[in-house]
Amino acid sequence: MADDVLFEFLHMEMVSHIYKDQASRGEMDKDRATCVSTLEGMGFRVGQGLIERFTKDSPSFKDDLDVMKFICKDFWINVFRKQIDNLRTNHQGTYVLQDNKFALLTQFSSGKQYLEEAPKYLAYSCGLVRGALSNLGMDCVVTAEISLMASCKFQVVIQKI
Amino acid sequence: MSRQSNRTTDSKKMNSELFTLTYGALVTQLCKDYENDEEVNKQLDKMGYNIGVRLIEDFLARSSVGRCQDFRETADVIAKVAFKMYLGITPSVTNWSPAGDEFSLILESNPLVDFVELPDNHSSLVYSNLLCGVLRGALEMVQMAVDVKFAQDTLRGDNVTEIRMKFIKRIEENLPAGDE
Numbered sequence: 001m002a003d004d005v006l007f008e009f010l011h012m013e014m015v016s017h018i019y020k021d022q023a024s025r026g027e028m029d030k031d032r033a034t035c036v037s038t039l040e041g042m043g044f045r046v047g048q049g050l051i052e053r054f055t056k057d058s059p060s061f062k063d064d065l066d067v068m069k070f071i072c073k074d075f076w077i078n079v080f081r082k083q084i085d086n087l088r089t090n091h092q093g094t095y096v097l098q099d100n101k102f103a104l105l106t107q108f109s110s111g112k113q114y115l116e117e118a119p120k121y122l123a124y125s126c127g128l129v130r131g132a133l134s135n136l137g138m139d140c141v142v143t144a145e146i147s148l149m150a151s152c153k154f155q156v157v158i159q160k161i
Numbered sequence: 162m163s164r165q166s167n168r169t170t171d172s173k174k175m176n177s178e179l180f181t182l183t184y185g186a187l188v189t190q191l192c193k194d195y196e197n198d199e200e201v202n203k204q205l206d207k208m209g210y211n212i213g214v215r216l217i218e219d220f221l222a223r224s225s226v227g228r229c230q231d232f233r234e235t236a237d238v239i240a241k242v243a244f245k246m247y248l249g250i251t252p253s254v255t256n257w258s259p260a261g262d263e264f265s266l267i268l269e270s271n272p273l274v275d276f277v278e279l280p281d282n283h284s285s286l287v288y289s290n291l292l293c294g295v296l297r298g299a300l301e302m303v304q305m306a307v308d309v310k311f312a313q314d315t316l317r318g319d320n321v322t323e324i325r326m327k328f329i330k331r332i333e334e335n336l337p338a339g340d341e
Contacts, residue, residue, distance in 0.1 A: 003247045005219055007180045009212045010291075014187055017208055021194065042186040049182050049276075079179055
């Protein structure tokens, strides 16, 4: 039973390593975008695996909204130890999940100082959500934005084929 | 080959899977980024070190252990308190060297390697090398220089996982010049 704190430390170190690594490889045009997509890709595979473990024995979901509610409640509780605070949708495939005290950002000091750096720490989680949804049959694009420290919004846009 | 374990919706267990899977994704990414296993082992050790120097503070804050009197006590605290607290396992402390400066931690099971199989082309990869770095970094922050490495690894066919820890020296606290 790994303590929650271990994941947080590992995540912090992963982000730090990926960014340091890209910088040292000297390709300056390979900037934040690559780092973000690397982290997002890692989260994607983990999300796929996690959702399989979580939903192994549960019945299938009625519709997309049901899936999103599962993500907001059970998935978020298992992964980030709390529920999503607010779910909004336009009923046309776009969902916004708001977490007012995102577990991976609580260690940052509040205020505007580190807002610029925060997206680095959201990339992995976006991947987690995208991976989870992908294995539930929903292809989507997940982005995150943050306007106030520790409170962030994940936007899920379902790709209609 | 995934290990059959009883499925409970215990959230602590789910959390350990998050950690295990994340670690797996990290090792996979490192293998992609670096050409050879030795380099990956080094990176894992470095990352573990960075985590260890911070984890020790978390550990000291959560547990109420005081200063250890000697290396034997350190070994016991690592095995019985730290490993239990963070990984939920209690390795046994054995194989003390005659001088009392080297010992082994025997792990019957290693939570990091749940769901993991090493492919043939990565036979010299020390998958759990992060742990060595963590132990090294944490102990350095409490003034102990140690050498940590894996002696046996279930992923490479051994029966148990064995971590060998050797005490090198006590790190003297350097006071800035001119301080009384």
